Amino acid sequence: MAEKPRIKLPKEAAKGEIIQIKTLVSHVMESGQRKDAQGKPIPRKIINGFTCELNGKPVFACTLEPAISANPYIQFNARIEEAGTFKFAWTDDDGSVITAEEKIALKA
C-alpha cells in the first residue's frame, strides 16, 4: 500500500547526545470531512498513531487526529545512551501497521 517511510537520523552519536529524528510517511490522511463528486462523505482513513522505540524502550509516541496533514511529518528527538536499533511504527485506521527500523552506533 504505502511506500517506504522516509527517516532521517545520524548514523552514530556520542553517548548522551541528543539527536534529531525526522520521519515522513506517505498517506492520504483522509479526514472524513470531505465529500466526493456525488456528495457522499469520503470515509475517514488516517494514520492514528505513531511510536518510536530504541532497543524496546519507548522514546516518543503520539496519537494523531484528522487534523494532521497528508503525508504526516513527525520530528522529535532522542537521547542516545547505547547503540542499538530504532523501531518505528505507524498505525492505520484499517489496523495495518507500517514499520521501519534504523540502526544507530556509538561514536568511538
Add this chain to the structure above:
Amino acid sequence: MTAINRRQAFALGGGFVALTMMPMAAHAQVSNDAAQSIAKFTGGKEPTKGRIALDLPEIAENGNTVPLVLNVESPMTADSYVKEVMIVADGNPNSGVATLMFTPLSGKAEASIRIRLAATQNVIAIARMSDGSLFTERKTVKVTIGGCGG
C-alpha cells in the same frame, strides 16, 4: 439586458452565500468540543500558562499544512520530564489534533508536526509533567484558505 441580469443574479447569489456562511462560521466556533477534550485531559485542573513554546505561523496561507513546532521547558530526566502534550484546535470540525508522548529518552520535549486548520482559530497545547503539573499555551492562526475538505 441579459448581462445586467446575470450580474444581478451573481450579486444576489454572493450575498446569499455570505449570509448563509456567517452563521455557520460562528457556529463552528462553539460547536467544537475543544473545551470538553481539554477538561478531560486536565481532569478539571486549571493548567498554568507558560513553559511551552508553541511556534505556528501568524498567518497560514494554506490551512492544509500548517507547520507546528512545540517545545516544552523541562530537564527531561527520569525524575522530571514532560509526559504528554495534547494539542487541540478550537475551530476545526473536530478539536483533536495530536497528543505527543515523551519519555526521558526523548532527550528534549520538542516535536514538529504539520496540521490542518479549517479556519482562523486558536491552537492550544496542554502539557502534563511527570509530577502531574499542567502547563498551557495558545496561539491564534489566521487561515486564508481552509484545510478541511469542503
